[in-house]
Amino acid sequence: MNQMAVVFVKSVFRHFSIFILICVSAAGYSQTRDYWPTQGWQNKSPEEAGINASSLEDMEQIISSSMPYVDAFLIVKNGYLVYENYFDSGYDRNDIHILCSATKSITSILIGILLKQQYIDHLDQKIKDFFPEYSNVNIDPRFDLLTIEHMLSFTSGLAMDDDGNWQTEDMISTFLSSEFVADPGTQFNYATSASQVLSGIISKTTGKNARDFATTELFQKLGITNFSWLTDGLGYTYGGFRSYFEPVDMLKIGYLYLNHGIWNGDTIVDPGYVLTSTIAHTDGGGPHHEKYGYNWWITENNGYNAFFAGGYGGQFIYVVPELDLVVAITCKIDRHREDARFLVNSHVVPAILNFSTPTKDINSAATELKTFPNPVKETLYVILETKSHTKASLFITDLSGRVVAELLNTVNLPPGQHKYTYKPGLTEGCYIITGVLGIKKYHAGICILNR
Numbered sequence: 001m002n003q004m005a006v007v008f009v010k011s012v013f014r015h016f017s018i019f020i021l022i023c024v025s026a027a028g029y030s031q032t033r034d035y036w037p038t039q040g041w042q043n044k045s046p047e048e049a050g051i052n053a054s055s056l057e058d059m060e061q062i063i064s065s066s067m068p069y070v071d072a073f074l075i076v077k078n079g080y081l082v083y084e085n086y087f088d089s090g091y092d093r094n095d096i097h098i099l100c101s102a103t104k105s106i107t108s109i110l111i112g113i114l115l116k117q118q119y120i121d122h123l124d125q126k127i128k129d130f131f132p133e134y135s136n137v138n139i140d141p142r143f144d145l146l147t148i149e150h151m152l153s154f155t156s157g158l159a160m161d162d163d164g165n166w167q168t169e170d171m172i173s174t175f176l177s178s179e180f181v182a183d184p185g186t187q188f189n190y191a192t193s194a195s196q197v198l199s200g201i202i203s204k205t206t207g208k209n210a211r212d213f214a215t216t217e218l219f220q221k222l223g224i225t226n227f228s229w230l231t232d233g234l235g236y237t238y239g240g241f242r243s244y245f246e247p248v249d250m251l252k253i254g255y256l257y258l259n260h261g262i263w264n265g266d267t268i269v270d271p272g273y274v275l276t277s278t279i280a281h282t283d284g285g286g287p288h289h290e291k292y293g294y295n296w297w298i299t300e301n302n303g304y305n306a307f308f309a310g311g312y313g314g315q316f317i318y319v320v321p322e323l324d325l326v327v328a329i330t331c332k333i334d335r336h337r338e339d340a341r342f343l344v345n346s347h348v349v350p351a352i353l354n355f356s357t358p359t360k361d362i363n364s365a366a367t368e369l370k371t372f373p374n375p376v377k378e379t380l381y382v383i384l385e386t387k388s389h390t391k392a393s394l395f396i397t398d399l400s401g402r403v404v405a406e407l408l409n410t411v412n413l414p415p416g417q418h419k420y421t422y423k424p425g426l427t428e429g430c431y432i433i434t435g436v437l438g439i440k441k442y443h444a445g446i447c448i449l450n451r
Helices: 003-028 053-066 100-116 141-145 148-153 171-176 192-206 210-222 247-258 271-277 339-353 360-364
Strands: 070-077 080-085 227-229 243-245 282-285 290-292 297-301 304-311 315-320 325-331 368-372 380-386 390-397 403-413 416-422 429-437 440-448
Touching: 053 070, 053 080, 053 339, 070 247, 070 339, 080 247, 100 148, 100 192, 100 210, 100 243, 100 247, 100 271, 100 304, 100 315, 148 192, 171 192, 192 210, 210 227, 210 247, 243 247, 247 304, 247 315, 247 325, 297 339, 304 339, 315 339, 325 339, 339 429, 339 440, 380 390, 380 403, 403 416, 403 429
Parallel strands: none
Antiparallel strands: 070 080, 070 325, 227 243, 282 290, 290 297, 297 304, 304 315, 315 325, 368 380, 380 416, 390 403, 390 429, 429 440
């Protein structure tokens, strides 16, 4: 089968799959809300939203004592703002913060709006059809195969990545003229310039740059008014970086996708596009080393599917749909880091999963467990305080549930305090401590940093 035939078969299969996803998504959507945060978020305490406040207090202590680069950390649960902290960073809720590459996910939303409003017909439309002025910049026949979908999934096959000269005056021309190192659709290659191509398509089809189009078709509908999004010398908005938003408005971006593209009864983005954007289309890679959808990173968190927008330094819009959870994080951009994101795994989600209102009898017989530090760099310390004879089993699993380290395997502990020291020797990443302590199941996240 020749290459063109393979591309055709893949295209038919993808369209059939997307059609099924759209039908399932539209049929399954029945979200109702007490209110919509267009004019601002309403507050609840963590306990009112089903979150253990003590876990958030532990997280806050970690940030305050060992993560001075975190500027803001905000949590929305069940549609209510339950946690908001700016950590004496010099920012407050009315200040805009750079998003860096988390901008790419907003550009992806705009492509979904183009589809809904029929500015474009489908994601297999050819890139060359939008940019006739660049028709001769690349003589490789694979240039004619490039589509919108390839730009969204970073599978163009072009050699230029973010180590290349992606801040030239004409980013689109420079990118499209790059050498092919793989067939389109076959290999993930993170490239900010691909998002600039998407921004150019928005300008070409609507007659407005991405910032102006987003202002009327997205931001005003969400109640986002305080932002900045820069443009290049050719008038194209930077599709992959250089946007600035308030963290409370970053939450709105995640909340829109948590609600399948629907906001206060208005379908801003079709649910089918939201769904296909937030499932894995490739195994992804750097810089976040997760799977990749359409300009959204795809991951798991304590056994739950999750997706996030991620930017250099630690800028995140993080969504866990099954838990009705959105988290916004901003950090200083002195270097790239992931550990702020891992706090969602190690503290925020476990604070939801372990939430309970203990009775006096249960509490008196409970086994107390403390693990520290978090993030773990070399050594993990575990302290168990048992009030009666207790059977304990503890393991470390990866996010798929596979056991990667054994801490305690069916040990019978007498009353008292028990201290254990472990050197897990695991690769850097996010893991789950899980097991049974007496009659209580234990489930909490940790992150391991090797530098």
